[in-house]
Amino acid sequence: MEPAQRPNRSTFWSRRRILGLICLVVAVYFLWYPSSDTKWVIVTLPDAGIYQCDPNETAKNVAIIGAGSGGASAAYYIDRFKHPCNSVNITVYERSSYVGGRSTTVDVYGDPAEPVELGASIFVEVNRNLVSAAREFNLATQGFKPKIKDLPNTLGVYDGKDWVFMGSESGWWTAAKILWKYGLAPIRTQQLMKKTVGAFLQMYEEPHFPFQDLSQTAYDLGLTEATAATGEEFLQANGIQGLFGTDIIQASTRVNYAQNIDKIHGLESMVCMATDGAMSIQGGNWQIFDGMLKASRANVLLNTSVSNVYRRSDGSYAVNALSSSYPTGIDLAIYDTVVLAAPLQFAKLNFTPAPVNPPPEIPYVNLHVTLFTSPRKLNPQAFNLEGAVPTTILTTTPKTNANPPPFYSISTLRTLTNPTTYQREYLYKIFSPAPVSPSWLHSILTPLHASTHPLATQDRQDISWIYEKVWQSYPYLSPRITFEDVQLDEEGKVWYTSGIESFISTMETSSLMGMNVARLITDGWKREGKESEKQKLQKAEGGIEAATGQVPMTGKAPGEEL
Numbered sequence: 074m075e076p077a078q079r080p081n082r083s084t085f086w087s088r089r090r091i092l093g094l095i096c097l098v099v100a101v102y103f104l105w106y107p108s109s110d111t112k113w114v115i116v117t118l119p120d121a122g123i124y125q126c127d128p129n130e131t132a133k134n135v136a137i138i139g140a141g142s143g144g145a146s147a148a149y150y151i152d153r154f155k156h157p158c159n160s161v162n163i164t165v166y167e168r169s170s171y172v173g174g175r176s177t178t179v180d181v182y183g184d185p186a187e188p189v190e191l192g193a194s195i196f197v198e199v200n201r202n203l204v205s206a207a208r209e210f211n212l213a214t215q216g217f218k219p220k221i222k223d224l225p226n227t228l229g230v231y232d233g234k235d236w237v238f239m240g241s242e243s244g245w246w247t248a249a250k251i252l253w254k255y256g257l258a259p260i261r262t263q264q265l266m267k268k269t270v271g272a273f274l275q276m277y278e279e280p281h282f283p284f285q286d287l288s289q290t291a292y293d294l295g296l297t298e299a300t301a302a303t304g305e306e307f308l309q310a311n312g313i314q315g316l317f318g319t320d321i322i323q324a325s326t327r328v329n330y331a332q333n334i335d336k337i338h339g340l341e342s343m344v345c346m347a348t349d350g351a352m353s354i355q356g357g358n359w360q361i362f363d364g365m366l367k368a369s370r371a372n373v374l375l376n377t378s379v380s381n382v383y384r385r386s387d388g389s390y391a392v393n394a395l396s397s398s399y400p401t402g403i404d405l406a407i408y409d410t411v412v413l414a415a416p417l418q419f420a421k422l423n424f425t426p427a428p429v430n431p432p433p434e435i436p437y438v439n440l441h442v443t444l445f446t447s448p449r450k451l452n453p454q455a456f457n458l459e460g461a462v463p464t465t466i467l468t469t470t471p472k473t474n475a476n477p478p479p480f481y482s483i484s485t486l487r488t489l490t491n492p493t494t495y496q497r498e499y500l501y502k503i504f505s506p507a508p509v510s511p512s513w514l515h516s517i518l519t520p521l522h523a524s525t526h527p528l529a530t531q532d533r534q535d536i537s538w539i540y541e542k543v544w545q546s547y548p549y550l551s552p553r554i555t556f557e558d559v560q561l562d563e564e565g566k567v568w569y570t571s572g573i574e575s576f577i578s579t580m581e582t583s584s585l586m587g588m589n590v591a592r593l594i595t596d597g598w599k600r601e602g603k604e605s606e607k608q609k610l611q612k613a614e615g616g617i618e619a620a621t622g623q624v625p626m627t628g629k630a631p632g633e634e635l
């Protein structure tokens with residue numbers, strides 16, 4: 074061997090080693106070690122403007138339909154953004170018996186001390202509305218990494234036959250070996266994700282906030298490039314090649330959105346990789362939305378389903394609801410402004426007149442969530458493994474044309490004590506495209522010794538508690554460049570938050586849209602206020618007739634005054 078080659082060879086190896094370590098650190102970091110130290114973000118209140126209050130000013134009556142993230146945020150931010158002169162009376166209608174919508178918990182074993190998320194479970198540190206609300210309401214957050222005494226924390230990606238990724242706290246070298254094959258892709262993905270998230274965060278700031286037209290704002294921020302392409306195309310367009318997309322990013326699009334990377338759009342694929350500082354609220358994320366509703370002093374009507382919203386001749390809106398809480402079962406009230414904070418296609422309500430551009434029906438994923446407890450661990454044989462099964466199983470599509478696994482994810486969440494048997498049990502959560510059969514559930518759990526336990530007993534003891542729910546969880550996020558209207562009528566009195574879901578479907582984005590609508594509504598009131606102020610000044614300065622077309626602050630429609 075010639076001496077001259079030696080330095081070359083050694084730099085080659087050390088560079089590769091450094092590169093490998095960087096890949097490892099980056100990939101393991103954002104897949105598995107989201108930082109728990111949260112950077113708090115303060116939302117600054119917009120300038121309130123200066124004008125004298127009219128003591129005879131009547132309260133604004135606002136109806137919000139839906140007490141999920143979108144509706145609760147609309148209420149909260151209307152109260153924060155409104156001019157101090159405006160007194161606002163907010164009524165929130167909620168069809169179900171609880172606050173939170175798709176963010177809700179159920180009680181394991183029916184025990185209120187053991188809640189577990191049934192819907193949205195995770196938000197991240199760049200989710201500034203949720204993070205600042207959690208702080209304001211003193212809600213404790215927790216990381217999303219399971220902590221189970223007798224099981225090491227591991228995350229694996231399974232394709233139904235092979236494990237394409239296996240990461241564990243101790244087995245970092247395994248991760249390094251597997252990540253070796255992805256080269257620069259993890260770093261490039263991280264950079265692309267940061268850039269995309271950076272553009273998205275401008276939606277919270279002037280001049281983009283508030284936005285009347287989501288399609289235009291997405292375009293202005295360069296985000297249409299990401300929504301117009303599939304995840305796969307978007308990665309390719311940004312120089313990210315190889316198996317990282319299907320092995321790792323797709324594992325994330327499947328667990329988060331039940332969609333593959335060749336179908337889901339590029340923006341939502343990037344959202345799936347933005348996992349820094351992943352957290353949830355201890356006891357349930359719904360408490361954020363409950364806190365927002367309480368802070369807004371809104372009147373929340375549970376078990377109350379809005380069936381009709383119609384415009385009256387004076388420009389106000391009548392809201393008709395069915396409720397088990399009313400003696401007559403029917404509630405009718407009049408509002409200045411109405412916010413629909415639920416997907417129109419599931420709200421089952423009529424608008425008269427119909428919206429200017431009615432949001433079209435879009436396909437939603439039917440996601441099956443199965444929560445259950447068992448004293449058994451997962452059976453390695455059921456997953457082609459010899460050692461322990463990872464506590465978080467994600468999935469991807471197989472490289473051959475075999476079938477992918479019949480589930481998107483299986484998570485071992487925590488251990489608890491069964492209140493009847495006092496046995497220690499595991500709490501599992503499965504996301505799947507179809508219901509899971511009892512026999513399949515038994516097949517993934519380690520069997521008891523047949524000699525000591527007859528089959529019948531075994532079946533009964535396998536699963537001690539089970540809860541199944543089918544959600545219309547999120548839209549199929551196919552590539553698109555236009556998004557539904559924020560304002561549904563011509564006068565700016567009927568608003569819609571759920572159009573943002575085909576852009577990004579998360580608790581935070583629903584909150585962002587609730588905040589956006591709140592700002593558009595309160596800005597409208599401020600304009601009305603300034604107009605009526607001007608009218609009064611003109612009158613005072615020599616009885617000049619109020620110019621036509623100006624809307625007084627008491628909120629009558631212009632046509633009505635004649």
Ligand SMILES: Cc1cc2nc3c(=O)[nH]c(=O)nc-3n(C[C@H](O)[C@H](O)[C@H](O)COP(=O)(O)OP(=O)(O)OC[C@H]3O[C@@H](n4cnc5c(N)ncnc54)[C@H](O)[C@@H]3O)c2cc1C
Nearest residue numbers: 139141142143168174175193194195379415546579580583
């Ligand atoms: C299983 C699952 C996992 C998820 N995981 C995450 C996650 O980890 N992180 C994340 O950020 N997001 C996640 N999501 C998505 C997230 O839950 C939603 O994007 C978000 O909660 C939507 O909030 P929203 O207020 O817009 O709608 P919703 O939460 O659906 O609220 C709408 C409310 O309106 C009510 N309503 C509808 N029609 C009427 C009517 N006519 N009258 C009165 N009330 C009505 C409904 O009952 C509902 O409570 C997940 C969703 C599911 C289902």
Ligand SMILES: *[C@@H]1O[C@H](CO)[C@@H](O)[C@H](O)[C@H]1NC(C)=O
Nearest residue numbers: 125126127128129130131609
């Ligand atoms: C408020 O209403 C009262 C009674 O109608 C009236 O006397 C008063 O001038 C009004 N105040 C203002 C600021 O318009």
Ligand SMILES: *[C@@H]1O[C@H](CO)[C@@H](O)[C@H](O)[C@H]1NC(C)=O
Nearest residue numbers: 132134162163164372406407
């Ligand atoms: C607030 O709204 C509720 C429900 O519509 C109504 O009963 C109440 O009278 C309103 N209060 C005010 C001060 O307008």
Ligand SMILES: *[C@@H]1O[C@H](CO)[C@@H](O)[C@H](O)[C@H]1NC(C)=O
Nearest residue numbers: 169170171374375376397398
């Ligand atoms: C709503 O309905 C549920 C089930 O019918 C009931 O248990 C609950 O008490 C009701 N809540 C309210 C506020 O009326």
